Amino acid sequence: MNIVVCVKQVPDTTDVRIDPETNSLIREGVESILNPFDENGVEAALQLREQHGGKVTVITMGPPQAEAILRHALAMGADEVYLVCDRAIRGSDTLATSYTLAKAIEYLGEFDLVICGKQAIDGDTAQVGPGVAERLGIPQVSLAIALEVEGRKLRARRLLDDASETVEVRLPALVTVVKQINEPRHPPMKGVLKAKKAQIPVLDAETLELDPKLTGFAGSPTFVWKIFTPPRRARGQIIEGEPEEAAKELAQKILGLNVISIS
Amino acid sequence: MLIRVDPEKCNGCSQCVRVCPYGGIDVHDGKAVIDEMCNLCGACVQSCRFGAIIMELPSRDDIDTSAYSGVWVIAECSDGAPKKCTLELLGEGRKLADALGVSLEAVVLGADVGGLGPVLAHHGADKVYLCDHPVLGHYRTGPYADVLTGLINDKKPEIVLVSATSQGRDLGPRVAARIGAGLTADCTGLTIDLDERLLQQTRPAFGGNLMATILCRQARPQMATVRPNVMKKAEPDTRRPVNIESVPIHLDERGVTTKILEFVPHNTGETVNLVDAQIIVSGGRGLGKAENFSVVRELADTIGAAVGASRATVDAGWIPAHHQVGQTGKTVQPKLYIACGISGAVQHLAGMGSSEVIVAINKDKNAPIFDFATYGIVGDLFEVVPALTRELKKALS
Ligand SMILES: Cc1cc2nc3c(=O)[nH]c(=O)nc-3n(C[C@H](O)[C@H](O)[C@H](O)COP(=O)(O)OP(=O)(O)OC[C@H]3O[C@@H](n4cnc5c(N)ncnc54)[C@H](O)[C@@H]3O)c2cc1C
Ligand SMILES: Nc1ncnc2c1ncn2[C@@H]1O[C@H](COP(=O)(O)O)[C@@H](O)[C@H]1O
Numbered sequence: 120m121n122i123v124v125c126v127k128q129v130p131d132t133t134d135v136r137i138d139p140e141t142n143s144l145i146r147e148g149v150e151s152i153l154n155p156f157d158e159n160g161v162e163a164a165l166q167l168r169e170q171h172g173g174k175v176t177v178i179t180m181g182p183p184q185a186e187a188i189l190r191h192a193l194a195m196g197a198d199e200v201y202l203v204c205d206r207a208i209r210g211s212d213t214l215a216t217s218y219t220l221a222k223a224i225e226y227l228g229e230f231d232l233v234i235c236g237k238q239a240i241d242g243d244t245a246q247v248g249p250g251v252a253e254r255l256g257i258p259q260v261s262l263a264i265a266l267e268v269e270g271r272k273l274r275a276r277r278l279l280d281d282a283s284e285t286v287e288v289r290l291p292a293l294v295t296v297v298k299q300i301n302e303p304r305h306p307p308m309k310g311v312l313k314a315k316k317a318q319i320p321v322l323d324a325e326t327l328e329l330d331p332k333l334t335g336f337a338g339s340p341t342f343v344w345k346i347f348t349p350p351r352r353a354r355g356q357i358i359e360g361e362p363e364e365a366a367k368e369l370a371q372k373i374l375g376l377n378v379i380s381i382s
Numbered sequence: 383m384l385i386r387v388d389p390e391k392c393n394g395c396s397q398c399v400r401v402c403p404y405g406g407i408d409v410h411d412g413k414a415v416i417d418e419m420c421n422l423c424g425a426c427v428q429s430c431r432f433g434a435i436i437m438e439l440p441s442r443d444d445i446d447t448s449a450y451s452g453v454w455v456i457a458e459c460s461d462g463a464p465k466k467c468t469l470e471l472l473g474e475g476r477k478l479a480d481a482l483g484v485s486l487e488a489v490v491l492g493a494d495v496g497g498l499g500p501v502l503a504h505h506g507a508d509k510v511y512l513c514d515h516p517v518l519g520h521y522r523t524g525p526y527a528d529v530l531t532g533l534i535n536d537k538k539p540e541i542v543l544v545s546a547t548s549q550g551r552d553l554g555p556r557v558a559a560r561i562g563a564g565l566t567a568d569c570t571g572l573t574i575d576l577d578e579r580l581l582q583q584t585r586p587a588f589g590g591n592l593m594a595t596i597l598c599r600q601a602r603p604q605m606a607t608v609r610p611n612v613m614k615k616a617e618p619d620t621r622r623p624v625n626i627e628s629v630p631i632h633l634d635e636r637g638v639t640t641k642i643l644e645f646v647p648h649n650t651g652e653t654v655n656l657v658d659a660q661i662i663v664s665g666g667r668g669l670g671k672a673e674n675f676s677v678v679r680e681l682a683d684t685i686g687a688a689v690g691a692s693r694a695t696v697d698a699g700w701i702p703a704h705h706q707v708g709q710t711g712k713t714v715q716p717k718l719y720i721a722c723g724i725s726g727a728v729q730h731l732a733g734m735g736s737s738e739v740i741v742a743i744n745k746d747k748n749a750p751i752f753d754f755a756t757y758g759i760v761g762d763l764f765e766v767v768p769a770l771t772r773e774l775k776k777a778l779s
Contacts, residue, residue: 130588212564213555213565213567214558214559214562214563214564214565217555217559240589241587241588242567242587243567243568243586243587243589243709244555244567244568245551245555245567246551246554246555246558246565246567247555248555249523249552249554249555249556249559250555250556250558250559252556253527253555253556253559253560254559256427256428258523258524258639258640259523259552259556260640261523261548261551261552262548262552274643277548278548279548279549280547280548281647281648281704282645282646282647282648283645283646283648284642284643284644284645284646285642285643285644285645286522286640286641286642286643287640287641287643288639288640288641289639299703339564340562340563340564340598340599340600340601341564341565341566341596341597341598342596342597342598342599343594343595343596344582344595344596344597345594345595346587346592346593346594346595347592347593347595348591348592348593349586349590349591349592349593349735351753351754352735352740352753352754353754354752354753354754354755355740355754355755355756355757355758356756356757356758357747357752357757357758357759357760358757358758358759362759362761362762362765362766362769363765363769365759365761365766366759366766366767366769366770366772366773367769367773369741369757369759369766369770369773370770370773370774370777372757373685373718373741373770373774374774374777376717376718376739378660378661378717378718379661379685379686379774379778380660380686
């Protein structure tokens with residue numbers, strides 16, 4: 120089974136803080152990490168390989184520094200990794216990114232399954248997975264929480280807003296995975312050492328025969344027009360006193376809101 | 383935009399004929415032929431295993447944006463009624479359509495959904511496109527995307543709004559990729575720039591730390607998924623005219639590759655639904671262990687509130703995931719939100735920041751939640767919350 124996993128390097132948004140004085144993003148000390156959902160994607164691919172044999176290929180599209188997450192994937196146990204990197208693809212929105220990743224996947228040859236994360240935590244769009252599936256002309260199964268392959272059939276349980284469902288599609292297909300699908304493994308020491316020394320192959324726009332009209336800024340219908348800090352809620356009132364008294368005062372405030380409708 | 387058949391590759395297998403929602407393709411003399419019924423939805427391109435059908439996507443500057451007009455809302459329904467998120471889209475869509483001076487149109491896909499037409503019209507739709515077919519009974523990406531793409535290519539709306547639900551976020555990007563449209567995810571604010579007739583789409587980024595406004599200048603339609611529970615619902619007016627257009631659909635179950643094997647609605651087991659709740663009592667890591675959620679539950683029961691949770695408690699396995707409030711959980715908008723032992727990380731704020739009144743109980747006076755709480759008590763929740771419950775019980779009995 121040939122599996123391609125798409126992974127993205129993202130800033131760790133748990134570390135991101137806003138400077139209340141200047142109202143700007145404090146980037147200092149914010150680490151770049153492998154998008155958490157994509158780590159689950161790599162793990163899912165490795166588990167399928169363990170059951171069915173085959174090859175796990177991990178690709179990312181990004182700047183040269185994005186190499187770091189490919190090394191992490193290698194250390195986890197991926198067979199091959201590729202960095203899609205070119206000045207021409209900078210500024211890609213989700214549409215152009217989907218096109219570019221699909222071209223890379225096609226370039227790499229025959230595949231049975233493509234795995235993406237549910238969403239990348241920097242943009243939170245969850246649009247690249249379905250976009251890649253469309254460009255490849257294969258069915259998509261988003262929000263997978265369990266996967267099972269039998270012959271040419273893929274069965275997946277999907278975690279929806281207020282339900283879960285099990286679907287079956289034929290391979291090749293694309294799935295996006297949620298966090299609860301598995302617990303990603305810690306890379307073994309041996310893997311880390313091997314990954315450190317590995318050469319990371321780069322795929323550029325020419326190799327992938329990208330249409331300059333469909334990638335980068337030119338291929339991106341959407342663009343960010345302005346960025347601002349969200350309006351902040353005002354700091355309210357701290358109710359002082361011993362727990363009993365404070366609770367009493369709070370109860371009065373709550374009753375005063377007239378929102379409780381208990382019969 | 384162009385679609386054509388490569389006669390070298392076509393072997394006349396007829397798969398494309400079965401999947402075409404518009405009956406726009408047929409096989410003559412062993413080769414597929416596309417006729418004027420073709421809607422450029424691209425379903426055939428996808429279905430062809432021989433790569434014999436080719437569609438050329440337009441380059442950005444070829445698009446005549448003035449050919450596109452009208453605001454569309456893609457409806458979601460359950461049990462024969464529109465979902466709340468759809469009524470919110472209609473409320474918001476009405477404003478945008480009025481600002482632009484164009485009509486607001488709703489699209490319904492499903493099986494036996496004829497009854498929805500008047501309801502959507504009463505909630506503000508000037509026109510309802512009814513796509514009623516047995517194959518559309520349960521949401522599946524393939525047939526929904528085929529029908530919707532065809533309809534968009536045919537009617538050319540300038541704006542298409544989709545709910546940012548698990549369904550909308552599966553369908554939206556598939557359709558946008560097929561027609562080469564721009565799609566902005568999970569918007570929390572929409573306005574019109576009248577000078578350029580552009581949709582200004584505002585959404586949180588970086589885990590809610592920043593807001594970004596996105597524009598789509600050249601491509602059409604301008605598509606957006608809209609976060610549920612942020613926009614105001616449209617109110618019904620039964621005097622509004624009802625204008626329904628039935629869209630002919632020729633889907634065939636045999637052409638659909640995805641099969642639904644099982645569908646299990648989440649049984650929340652709670653009396654009150656989090657998303658619609660007027661009052662929510664939420665617990666965080668400060669509870670220390672699963673059993674201690676009883677402190678939160680007791681307060682919630684006393685005042686008829688739903689129970690929410692921070693992600694930390696869900697990750698710890700103290701409470702099921704459908705209770706989670708926040709960026710990766712639910713967005714809620716109650717009149718009163720009581721946070722017990724929650725630090726108030728931005729990702730949590732992203733889900734409850736638009737609550738009318740926020741109450742925080744936390745033993746750390748520097749916890750970020752106190753920066754935005756309406757009322758706060760710095761103290762041990764195991765003392766404060768039971769005392770609060772007692773007080774309220776007394777007052778309400
Ligand atoms: C991509 C991404 C998405 C995320 N999405 C979400 C999301 O949807 N929802 C969400 O909630 N989080 C989300 N998070 C996680 C978020 O960053 C926080 O880690 C989480 O909200 C913290 O939960 P908490 O407040 O319960 O725990 P903590 O941050 O550990 O806070 C516990 C609080 O309890 C207080 N406390 C302890 N004991 C007591 C006591 N006896 N009495 C009173 N107070 C006490 C402590 O002072 C502390 O402030 C996300 C993170 C990422 C990276
Ligand atoms: N630049 C990229 N390179 C590789 N994969 C990506 C890239 N951007 C997004 N993806 C994949 O698409 C998923 C959804 O991303 P997004 O649509 O940006 O939220 C991610 O979890 C990745 O699997």
